[in-house]
Amino acid sequence: MRTVSPPDTWAYALRLPHDPRAARVARMTVRAALSSHGRHELVDDVELLASELVTNAYRHAGGPCSLRLTALGDGRVRVGVWDNHPYVPVLFTDAEANGRRTVPPDAPGGRGLRLVREYAETWGAWSLGDVLPGRPGTGKLLWFEVGATNPA
Template identity: 65%
Template sequence: MVTVALPDTWAYALRLPYDPRAARVARTTVRAALKGHGMVEVLDAVELLTSELVTNAYLYAKGPASLRLTALGEGRLRVGVWDSHPCIPAPFARPPGDRVPPAPAGDAGGRGLFLVQELADSYGGWSLKDGVLDRGAGKLLWFEVGGKR
């Protein structure tokens, strides 16, 4: 009998409609993909951070979003969320090491992106251009977790 080892690099992409259930669909997809690839050690953090980014895309972009999970090898995972809103929020818009303070206790929001800076090993964002009329094509926010340091 031949044993086949699964590759440690892979990618999944998911197009998410503008729908309040998109974050739940993204969490379910993340959970299934990471369990299927044996990456349970990063599952809770990735599920939470993905949910935060997809929720922000729904709240601010007012259009569809895309989710991409990419295993980079050696247990590292990158998660990217694209949406059509051009603004890159803090902490993604700040230089590495420039920290965003936590939201005040009474505020209804403002904790999700703080969680990214606390739980992700690295993160960033890119403003995208459409190249034709230069109206902008939104942004891509990403974070990475796991692997050897």
């Protein structure tokens, strides 16, 4: 039996350990995957935004994370980052939050999710369940899409 899929679709999945080098590995993977599929125009944006989500997972989840890079049939590329913490950041749940919280100019962090909201064409999050006593939670998934042929 043969599997049939649209010609311009593909997917890569990468499991990343809780390691400060995870964001670098994610950037290298994104660059290699997009370049090998001729999507050079998306490399810089996707590399930056995926790195921000992986860094966020490393800093706040305390466990491994997974990166999934998927080319959709209409020219879009979707990036999802799963981690084991169920808390979805306010910037991904509240449409009005983007303009409320300001980060001091000398702060070492706190801008990554704003970058995703600003530069991705669409973005979102799903909480996949709370951590229960004695059982690991299933975490959350943050995702974004770029590369629409006619962005809104």
